[in-house]
Amino acid sequence: xxxxxxxxxxxxxLAPRRSTTGESSLGLMAExxxxxxxxxxxxxxxxxxxxxxxxxGEIPMHVPASVAEYLGLQPSMAxxxxxxxxxxxxxxxxxxxxxxxxxxxxxxCVGGAARPVTGFPRASYRAPIREYDxxxxxxxxxxxxxxxxxxxxxxxGTTAEELAEIAVRSRANAQLxxxxxxxxxxxxxxxxxxxxxxxxxxxMLEAVMEAAGASAIVVVSAERARSLGRAGAHLLGAGEKVxxxxxxxxxxxxxxxxxxxxxxALDQAGASLSDLGNYQLxxxxxxxxxxxxxxxxxxPAGKFGPWLADHDFSPTGDFPMxxxxxxxxxxxxxxxxxxxxxxxxxxxxxxxxxxxxxxDPRLSLVTGNGATLSEAAxxxxxxxx
Numbered sequence: 001x002x003x004x005x006x007x008x009x010x011x012x013x014l015a016p017r018r019s020t021t022g023e024s025s026l027g028l029m030a031e032x033x034x035x036x037x038x039x040x041x042x043x044x045x046x047x048x049x050x051x052x053x054x055x056x057g058e059i060p061m062h063v064p065a066s067v068a069e070y071l072g073l074q075p076s077m078a079x080x081x082x083x084x085x086x087x088x089x090x091x092x093x094x095x096x097x098x099x100x101x102x103x104x105x106x107x108x109c110v111g112g113a114a115r116p117v118t119g120f121p122r123a124s125y126r127a128p129i130r131e132y133d134x135x136x137x138x139x140x141x142x143x144x145x146x147x148x149x150x151x152x153x154x155x156x157g158t159t160a161e162e163l164a165e166i167a168v169r170s171r172a173n174a175q176l177x178x179x180x181x182x183x184x185x186x187x188x189x190x191x192x193x194x195x196x197x198x199x200x201x202x203x204m205l206e207a208v209m210e211a212a213g214a215s216a217i218v219v220v221s222a223e224r225a226r227s228l229g230r231a232g233a234h235l236l237g238a239g240e241k242v243x244x245x246x247x248x249x250x251x252x253x254x255x256x257x258x259x260x261x262x263x264x265a266l267d268q269a270g271a272s273l274s275d276l277g278n279y280q281l282x283x284x285x286x287x288x289x290x291x292x293x294x295x296x297x298x299x300p301a302g303k304f305g306p307w308l309a310d311h312d313f314s315p316t317g318d319f320p321m322x323x324x325x326x327x328x329x330x331x332x333x334x335x336x337x338x339x340x341x342x343x344x345x346x347x348x349x350x351x352x353x354x355x356x357x358x359x360d361p362r363l364s365l366v367t368g369n370g371a372t373l374s375e376a377a378x379x380x381x382x383x384x385x
Contacts, residue, residue, distance in 0.1 A: 002270045004234030006096030007225035007384060010040025010218030011343045015179045016211035016331040020114045023212070025334070026070050029112040032214035032336070033071055040218040041228050042106060047218075049098055049107030050075040053087035053335035067110070077103040084370025085282055086240070087111060088215075088339035089377035093238030095219035105224060112214025113334025129246040141284065142207065144247045144372040146199035149287040151253045153201060156302030158290070160201055163305075164192035166286040167206050167328050169313040174325025176315065176356035181211055181331035206286040206328075213333030215343055225384060233346045236363065237269030237380040247372045254302075256373030259295035262365065269363070269380035273297065276380075277362025278348050279319065280341035282369040283326040292367060315356045323348065323356045338368045342379070349383035 012035025014028060029052075037044055052067045064078035077098045081087045088111060095107035138144060152158045171187045174180035187205060195204040225232050241257035241264075244250045266272065273296070283289045290304040298319075299307045313321040324330050324344040327337045345364035347353045366379040 001382065002236055002268065004222045004236055004382070005093070005238070006099055006219050006235045007222050007232045008092065008217050008235070008342070008346050008381070009220055009225050009228060009230050009232040010036040010038070010042065011346050012036030012039060012216040013336070013340065013343050014213045014215070016181045016213035016333045018115070018211055019117045020212045021117065023114050025112055025114045026067065028114055028212065028214035029067065029110045029216070030071055032112060032216040033108055033110050036216035036218050037108065040220070041230055042218065044072060046106050047073055047108045048076045049095060049104030050078040051081055051091040051094055051107060051109045053081050053091065053111035073108070075104065077107070083368065083375040083377060085284060085338045086368030086370040086375045086377040087335050088342050089366055089368035089379050090240060092217070092219060092235055092342060092379055093240070093377070096235050096238070099219065099221050105220060107219045108216060109219065110214070110216040111335030111339055113212060113336065115210060115212040133246045133248050138247060141372065142199040142202060145285045145287060146202045147247060148253050148291070148373065149201050149285070152287060152290065152302070155254055158302070158305045160193060161189055162308060163206060163286040163290065164189045164203070165308050166289045167192050170283060170322055170326040170328035173314060173323050173356065174329030177324045177330060180325040180329050181209070182325065182329050202285060208284050208327045208332040208337065211331040211333050213331070213336050215333070215336035215339035217339065217342060217346070231350045232384045233349045233364070233381040234384055235379060236382045237265040237267070237271065239264030239268070239378045240376065242375045244374050245371055250373065253373070254291065255295055256291060256369070257376035258292055258367055258369060258378060261376040261378040262296050262367065265365070265378040265380045271363055271380055275363050276365050277320070277360050278323060278345065278358045278364050279321040280345045280364060280366045281321060281326070282338055282341060282367045283322060283328050284332065284369065286328070288369055288373070291373065315353070315358045320358045323353060323358060341366050341368070345381050349381060
């Protein structure tokens with residue numbers, strides 16, 4: 001294995017809930033940040049780097065400065081990571097790069113979203129997708145991911161039952177996670193197929209449910225981690241790839257940029273598939289999980305459906321995946337949703353996952369996906385115990 005690029009030593013996560021009253025995204029992020037810094041055994045004054053994922057309209061510009069002021073920080077490095085669902089994974093390697101570049105020593109990465117009962121305004125903007133896709137109905141995640149799912153079905157014969165099985169397994173893992181929003185509500189394939197069709201062929205239970213919450217992590221150098229004497233997760237490899245924004249500009253709609261990102265992360269880590277002990281894969285829709293499994297090289301293109309029948313995603317199974325329930329089972333709290341995958345990987349590598357602990361977590365693969373299979377980031381993490 002290669003030398004660690006950096007180490008995650010602190011994590012903080014708020015339990016998701018359907019809505020908030022009188023709370024702001026800034027406030028939720030501050031709570032998560034305080035938990036992460038405390039978990040690292042550090043003080044707020046030790047934080048000299050800040051990476052923020054924020055796209056919810058409360059702070060339309062000057063985002064890092066606004067967050068730093070709210071948190072009482074004066075970082076030497078601050079930036080916004082705007083990769084949608086790939087933001088959390090993208091934050092980790094950027095933090096490592098900033099540390100190795102000597103810009104800072106302790107980077108706080110944070111994202112979150114309030115969800116008022118009355119909703120909130122979204123800022124309008126002009127972009128090619130607004131000119132060439134939206135007028136023709138190709139607007140929003142449901143529609144565009146439905147096009148990917150339909151293309152996969154048409155090209156490879158993937159079935160609705162196979163896609164539904166992924167949602168069922170995410171919910172099953174969520175039953176082992178008391179903080180998951182769907183803890184206590186397992187589902188069956190029949191439940192998924194009976195749920196409302198939101199954009200054919202995607203059923204409601206195949207899509208993430210938005211919620212309120214926040215997450216944060218703290219990244220330091222491997223040397224600093226050793227001096228703190230705290231168990232963590234070494235960043236061993238990272239990969240990133242951005243190929244398009246609108247689905248109309250995608251090179252392919254049955255494969256995506258995660259293929260290159262995951263390959264780079266594994267290569268940088270000096271690892272192979274056989275070295276991975278748990279998989280925390282971005283799962284905004286069931287089709288994304290299927291495509292990711294194929295792009296990782298676990299199975300050839302178009303074969304994830306039949307492969308499911310012989311493999312187990314549970315913590316004690318042969319392919320422990322999204323052991324916290326993933327976003328389909330845990331929930332998606334804005335950009336805290338993808339960060340939940342990073343946090344679950346750290347818990348697994350620390351041996352702190354409780355009833356969902358993987359017996360031999362070895363290395364963790366974490367992925368993030370932004371837009372519509374457009375922006376991708378992948379991490380390979382290893383334990384420090």
